[in-house]
Amino acid sequence: MSEYTGVRGTVWFRAFTGHASPMIGDPKSVLTGDARLGSDHARFLCVVPDPHARFPCARHGEVGQEEGYTLAARVREVVEHDKNTIKRPIIAIVDVKSQAYGRREETAAIFLAAAAAADAYGSARLAGHPVITLVVGHALSGAFLTHGYQANRILAFDDDGVMIHAMHKEAAARVTRRSVDELEKLAKEIAPMSYDIRDYAKLGLLHKLLHVENPEKPSTQEIQTVQGELGAAIADARSGPVDLRNRLESTAARELRKASILVRTKLEAQWLE
Numbered sequence: 001m002s003e004y005t006g007v008r009g010t011v012w013f014r015a016f017t018g019h020a021s022p023m024i025g026d027p028k029s030v031l032t033g034d035a036r037l038g039s040d041h042a043r044f045l046c047v048v049p050d051p052h053a054r055f056p057c058a059r060h061g062e063v064g065q066e067e068g069y070t071l072a073a074r075v076r077e078v079v080e081h082d083k084n085t086i087k088r089p090i091i092a093i094v095d096v097k098s099q100a101y102g103r104r105e106e107t108a109a110i111f112l113a114a115a116a117a118a119d120a121y122g123s124a125r126l127a128g129h130p131v132i133t134l135v136v137g138h139a140l141s142g143a144f145l146t147h148g149y150q151a152n153r154i155l156a157f158d159d160d161g162v163m164i165h166a167m168h169k170e171a172a173a174r175v176t177r178r179s180v181d182e183l184e185k186l187a188k189e190i191a192p193m194s195y196d197i198r199d200y201a202k203l204g205l206l207h208k209l210l211h212v213e214n215p216e217k218p219s220t221q222e223i224q225t226v227q228g229e230l231g232a233a234i235a236d237a238r239s240g241p242v243d244l245r246n247r248l249e250s251t252a253a254r255e256l257r258k259a260s261i262l263v264r265t266k267l268e269a270q271w272l273e
Contacts, residue, residue: 004061004095004097004138005137005161006049007216008137008216009031009046009047009048009095010031010046010048011218012093012134012226013031013033013044015218016037016091016223017034026070027050027053027054027070028048028050028053029048029050029058029067030046030047030048030067030074031047032044032045032070032074037227038228038234040088040231040234041088043074043078043088043089044091045071045075045091046093046095047061047094049061053066054066056102057101057102057104061138062099062100062101062143063098063143063146064100064110065113066113067147068110068112068115068116068117069113071117071121071146071147072117075090075117075121075123076124078129079120079123082129087127089130089132089230090131091230092121092131092132092133092151094137094139094144094147094148095138095139096138096140096143096147096148097143098140098142098167099142099146121148121150125150125152125242126242127242128242130234130237132151132153132155133148133155134155134226134230135148135155135157136162137162137163138163139156139162139163140166140168141165141168144164152242153207153208153236154205154207155208155210155230156201156206156209156210157197157209157211157212157215158197158198158209158210159212162215163195169183172193187199191203197209201252202252203253203256204248204251204254204255204256205247207246208229208233210225212226248260248261
């Protein structure tokens with residue numbers, strides 16, 4: 001599993017939009033751009049490292065206050081603009097290290113910034129915007145919940161540098177009171193514990209795994225192929241419900257998440273009593 005470098009988001013944002021700069025007034029850590037995607041005009045969003053960010057704990061690819069509120073503003077901007085017209089796609093390009101951990105962040109209520117972004121993405125989806133996430137690198141912890149997890153469809157690269165998980169290995173080892181080696185052995189038996197993107201795909205949460213030879217230096221043909229897959233995901237999202245039931249109704253989910261589905265069914269029955 002390769003280490004987080006923080007370059008993949010910028011590489012793919014530039015590949016899709018032709019530039020890699022923030023909008024006027026936005027922090028340098030949030031890239032927003034509008035570009036053609038097939039027959040659509042889509043909005044692309046990406047969080048990238050900014051070594052000079054105002055909050056020290058959000059300088060290396062983390063999602064903090066400024067990132068959360070900026071994402072929320074740029075997503076809601078699209079929802080408001082498209083209120084009475086065709087709902088354009090919103091594409092979240094994801095390579096995020098984690099949420100920003102720090103006393104400053106907690107004091108300034110990072111949870112509100114994170115909730116604002118998650119709510120904006122969810123509201124856009126419910127309003128009819130196809131929200132598509134492309135995981136090109138790391139998608140960890142609260143950062144992924146803030147940026148990307150509310151999508152109609154999630155795509156990811158089938159690559160060792162891609163990781164989707166609730167926490168870093170070292171943190172998971174401390175929480176479970178195991179060594180990293182023990183954790184890795186356990187992951188071979190319990191898919192949700194694994195850091196392998198192929199195991200994550202077995203949970204039924206991904207729409208599709210995509211192959212790119214080198215995600216940090218994609219070829220023109222690979223970029224076009226990924227654009228085509230994004231277009232297909234947009235069409236699929238538009239043809240389905242705006243909620244996230246597909247994550248539980250997929251073939252993989254019905255096989256590996258039987259207990260989760262059963263618990264949800266029983267909770268729903270109790271709620272309706």
